[in-house]
Amino acid sequence: MKHGLTIVLALSMSLGFLQPGHGQPLQVEPPEPVISVPMGGSCQLNCSLSCTDGMVALVKWHGLDITQGAVQSSPGISVLSVHEATLSATGTRRCVGSCGARSFQHSVQILVYAFPDQLAVSPTALVPGQSQEVSCTAHNVTPVGPDTLFFTLLLGGQELEGVQALGREEEEEDLQEAEGPLFQVTERWWVPALAISTLPALLCRATMRLPGLEQSHCRAFPAPGPEVVQPPTAPWVGSLVLGLLLLAMLTYCLWKHWRTQAEEHTHLPAPLRLLPLPE
Template sequence: ERRLPAGGHLEVEPPDSVVAVSLGGSQQLTCRLVCPDHRTRSVQWRGLDTSLGAVRSDAGSSVLSVRNASLSAAGTRVCVGSCGAVTFQQTVQLLVFAFPDQLTVSPVALVAKQDREVACTAHNITPASPEALSLSLLLGDQELEGVQALGRDVEEEPQQGEDQLLRVTERWVLPPLETPTPLTLRCRATMKLPGLKLSYQRAIP
C-alpha cells in the first residue's frame, strides 16, 4: 500500500509483491484506487513483458484475471492509478509453477544389504532450482541421517503443448540400515515459493 502526500493510494489484493499460481490454474488480482475528494481518477493493470490476461476496469478498481495459466503468463504486472495530476503505481510479480504428485523411486523395492543406492525423481516440474524444489529421504517421519548425496540431474520432459517442464532426479548412497527396519524409507519432494509450500512423499518399500 503506497500513500502519497496527496492522500490517494492503491490497494492490491492479494497484497503480496510475488504471487504464485499453478500451471493451468487461475488467479485474480484486484487493484483499488482510493482518491480524496472528487478529482478525476483512473486505475488500470498493465503488463510489462507478458500477455496480460483479461482486465476489467472502472473508475475505482481494475481486476486482472489469469485463467488456465501457462508458463508464458509469468512476469510483472503493474497497476497504474491517478488522482487528478498525481500518478502512482504498484507492481506484482506473477510466478507460474508446476508440481504434480508424480514422484518415482528407484529401485522399486529395496533388497536388504544389496541396494545401497537410491534415486528419487519428481516429474513435470517448474521451477527446478534447488531454492524452489528440494528432494530428501525420510526414515519414518525424520530426515535420514548419514546419507551420501550423489548429485542432482535436471532434464527436460518430452514436451506436450507450449510449456516445457522438467524432471529432477536426486541420488543417494544409504547408510547401513537395520534389517528389517521397522520404519518406512520415503522420498519427499518439497516446492517452496513466496507464500507457498507443498510437498509429496513416495515410499521406497
C-alpha cells in the first residue's frame, strides 16, 4: 500500500499537479483536458503560475505548430491563441512553468472538428405502406468514429422503432483545398411498412459528440402526397360510353341534314316587282 502511494505521488508530481518547494500548480483556463474547436474557429488558452518568496514565475506554452505570434508570454502568464483553426492544429499543447529550480507542466489537447449542416437523404420519395431502404449521409465531417458521429431516424419527433440497421459506410471526400482528410459517412436502414395513407415527418438526425460538445443537424425525407384512389371501372363501361357518343354524333348529323332540306322547300324566292319610273 505504501509503495502504491509513492507511485501515485511521483506520477502526480511529474504531471505538474503536485510539486515540492515554492509555488502553486499551474492554473489553466479553460481547465478541460480536451478543447473542441470547429474548423475555421478560434480558441484561447491561458496558463498562469504564482511563485512565493518574491521569485519570478516563468511560463510558456509549447507544442505543435506554435509560432511566435501565437503565444504571448510575460512573467507569470502565457496566452496561446488559435485563429481560423485547421485540421493540422489538432494535437497536444504543454504549458511549462518554473519557480526557481522547481518546474511545472500541464497538457491540453486541442481537437479540431468539422461538422457542417450538409446532410443528404435517400430516397427522394417515400412510398406509404411499403417496406423500403432509406439512408442518410453527412458530408465533409471529421472525426467520424461511431462514438463520435451517429445517426438516428425520427418519426413524428420520436425515435423510430423497429428499423433494421443495414450498415455504415465511410469514404474520404475528394477536396483538394482541404488541409486534412474530411469524410462522408452514410448510414442505411430497412424501414418496415407503415400502415397509414400518408407518412408524418420522417427525419434523419446526425449528432457529433466530442468532449464538451454535442451538436446535431436534421434533414427531413420528402413527404409523399395523398394518393388519389380511382374507382374500378368495368371493361364494358368504356364501350358503352363510346357507343353513346357515336349515336349522338349520328343523330346530330341526320337532324342537321333534315333541317337544311326543310328550309330549302319552305323558303321560296319572292316574285319580282317593277318599280314605277320617275316622271
